Amino acid sequence: MIREKLTILLSSEVIDQETHDYVLGVLDYLLKNDIIEGEEKADVFLTHLAMADMRRKKSETINDLESFIRAEIESDAKFLHSKELWQDLQKMTSDKQFDDAELDYFYLHIINMLREE
Secondary structure: OHHHHHHHHHHOOOOOHHHHHHHHHHHHHHHHOOOOOOHHHHHHHHHHHHHHHHHHHOOOOOOOOOHHHHHHHHHOOOHHHHHHHHHHHHOOOOOOOOOHHHHHHHHHHHHHHHHOO
16 A cells, blocks of 8 residues: 555655655665565554654754653653664664654554554
């Protein structure tokens, strides 16, 4: 499903080829390292990543998560795992720096993805 979604986003010019390839690379990493069993587990995270990458390129920002939601994320048992995974994923490309607000959403989506293991 995510591959088809990315293809549609690319063909409708919502994302560019570089973002398309980057997100597919992240998907391949998640699958090859047995972080997820199937593509559907990462659908929400990867969709957000694609949109966040385009926002980054356009210097657009999103609102911060509510403080109580951030507190829930930080107290989650999988929070440290989500931060470690993001650090690994971020090594895939050195030129992509995301705002802190985006990172909070990444952690939220990664935690939910890891819960589905």
